[in-house]
Amino acid sequence: MKKLLTLMVNGRPREDAVAENALLIDYLRDTLGLTGTKQGCDGGECGACTVLVEGEPRLACSTLAHSAEGRHIETIEGLSTAGNLSRLQRAFHEHLGAQCGFCTPGMIMAAEALLRRTPQPSRDEIRAALAGNLCRCTGYVKILDSVEAAARCGDVAEVAA
Amino acid sequence: MGALSEFRLMRATSAADAVRLRGEFPASRFIAGGTDLLPNMRRGLTGAEVLIDLGGVDEIRELRRDGDVLRIGAGVTLATLSADPTVVARLPALAQAALAVAGPTHRRAATLGGNLCLDTRCQYYNQSEDWRRGNDFCMKRSGDVCRVAPKSSRCYAAFSGDVAPALLALGAEVEVLGPQGLRRLPLADFYIDDGMAWLALGPDELLVAVMVPLVAGRTSAYEKIRVRGAIDFPLAGVAVALRRDGELIGELRVACTGVSSRPEFIAGLDELVGKPLDDAALATMERHLKRGIQPMETTLVSVPYRRRATPLLAKRLVRRLWEEARQGA
Numbered sequence: 001m002k003k004l005l006t007l008m009v010n011g012r013p014r015e016d017a018v019a020e021n022a023l024l025i026d027y028l029r030d031t032l033g034l035t036g037t038k039q040g041c042d043g044g045e046c047g048a049c050t051v052l053v054e055g056e057p058r059l060a061c062s063t064l065a066h067s068a069e070g071r072h073i074e075t076i077e078g079l080s081t082a083g084n085l086s087r088l089q090r091a092f093h094e095h096l097g098a099q100c101g102f103c104t105p106g107m108i109m110a111a112e113a114l115l116r117r118t119p120q121p122s123r124d125e126i127r128a129a130l131a132g133n134l135c136r137c138t139g140y141v142k143i144l145d146s147v148e149a150a151a152r153c154g155d156v157a158e159v160a161a
Numbered sequence: 162m163g164a165l166s167e168f169r170l171m172r173a174t175s176a177a178d179a180v181r182l183r184g185e186f187p188a189s190r191f192i193a194g195g196t197d198l199l200p201n202m203r204r205g206l207t208g209a210e211v212l213i214d215l216g217g218v219d220e221i222r223e224l225r226r227d228g229d230v231l232r233i234g235a236g237v238t239l240a241t242l243s244a245d246p247t248v249v250a251r252l253p254a255l256a257q258a259a260l261a262v263a264g265p266t267h268r269r270a271a272t273l274g275g276n277l278c279l280d281t282r283c284q285y286y287n288q289s290e291d292w293r294r295g296n297d298f299c300m301k302r303s304g305d306v307c308r309v310a311p312k313s314s315r316c317y318a319a320f321s322g323d324v325a326p327a328l329l330a331l332g333a334e335v336e337v338l339g340p341q342g343l344r345r346l347p348l349a350d351f352y353i354d355d356g357m358a359w360l361a362l363g364p365d366e367l368l369v370a371v372m373v374p375l376v377a378g379r380t381s382a383y384e385k386i387r388v389r390g391a392i393d394f395p396l397a398g399v400a401v402a403l404r405r406d407g408e409l410i411g412e413l414r415v416a417c418t419g420v421s422s423r424p425e426f427i428a429g430l431d432e433l434v435g436k437p438l439d440d441a442a443l444a445t446m447e448r449h450l451k452r453g454i455q456p457m458e459t460t461l462v463s464v465p466y467r468r469r470a471t472p473l474l475a476k477r478l479v480r481r482l483w484e485e486a487r488q489g490a
Contacts, residue, residue: 022165063195064170133264
């Protein structure tokens with residue numbers, strides 16, 4: 001049965017009739033068309049569907065849409081502003097942190113939560129924060145390099161905006 | 162993975178309200194973090210007509226110290242637990258165990274209560290519906306034979322939570338709320354050695370809190386072996402709590418996970434109290450430990466390996482804590 005879901009997505013208020021058994025990933029991708037959030041393993045094992053709920057990383061494939069009632073959801077689509085890439089998006093582009101790109105939105109959202117919490121993380125802190133995000137292409141070195149680079153150019157205001 | 166079956170989602174406003182709803186709707190289940198329940202529902206391993214969301218129940222998210230007892234609400238997330246200053250300083254096994262569960266994103270959603278009530282696992286059970294049908298199912302779901310022990314009348318799925326062994330070693334008690342009110346029991350009595358009915362929890366009871374004693378002079382640690390260090394369930398996990406009196410063992414408590422259908426507190430180690438920690442003591446511990454565990458073919462990793470690795474993990478932890486206790490004294 002559908003129920004009204006009221007929440008914020010990428011800074012905009014939304015009200016949608018959503019099935020009680022809908023997962024957050026299905027709501028984001030199918031109802032809102034925000035297909036940047038990827039469906040990888042679809043069982044909570046790969047991190048590709050990571051989004052931010054109240055600034056905290058969450059697996060959208062293992063979260064009920066209605067559990068986000070009244071919360072603020074952020075997806076990869078919400079990071080760029082006025083056509084400009086966020087510092088993490090730019091760093092992943094410049095440091096070749098994306099290869100096939102499928103894990104990238106999840107990687108960037110998990111890294112985004114880390115940089116807001118810890119603006120200058122150590123390499124080990126980055127590894128720990130991304131431990132649940134699997135990449136099948138690059139072998140992680142360039143991903144870690146990209147997050148380090150984003151932290152170095154750290155304009156916190158830009159990230160928070 | 163399949164879609165979620167149809168269900169009604171109800172938001173409990175208090176623990177008592179959650180228990181009332183559970184009584185009102187027999188085909189219901191509680192949901193907290195949902196990191197285990199939702200994938201399991203999508204694999205057809207469990208179903209519910211009503212899910213009772215515990216996300217709005219603030220009273221089970223309290224973590225507070227009452228004198229020499231730390232009271233931890235069942236709704237406290239594993240991320241909060243692993244970073245709490247009292248837990249890190251006084252109950253390191255608990256902090257390490259909470260940190261060893263899955264990946265960082267899971268731990269922000271997953272709760273203490275969810276990990277303690279975690280469904281038992283098996284390579285013949287944690288599979289898609291098609292996979293299990295191709296194998297004619299197993300007795301834990303839809304079938305009538307235990308694929309791990311076909312002649313057995315019981316299911317041998319392994320309890321695979323990381324936090325329970327730490328809390329067993331630390332001597333925790335749990336508080337359970339039912340229609341008749343609160344009851345309190347040792348955590349060891351909360352578990353049953355049966356892969357299909359591993360919790361001594363009534364159908365309309367809710368685990369609300371865990372009480373952990375803060376014992377002076379006690380050190381503790383948790384370690385597990387797993388396929389991928391970043392994320393996996395334990396192939397075997399061991400928690401140790403130790404108190405050193407000079408050159409003698411003052412207290413030694415060991416518990417394991419992943420190697421039985423319940424988290425296993427290793428009985429018989431009291432005989433080592435008052436003795437030095439030498440090779441004979443470690444051999445005695447190994448003997449008790451091997452008697453207490455029963456790894457079965459519930460994982461792709463072989464039984465002999467897990468049977469050998471479990472006492473090795475325990476010995477490594479005991480030696481390390483023994484040295485740390487000497488340096489700390």
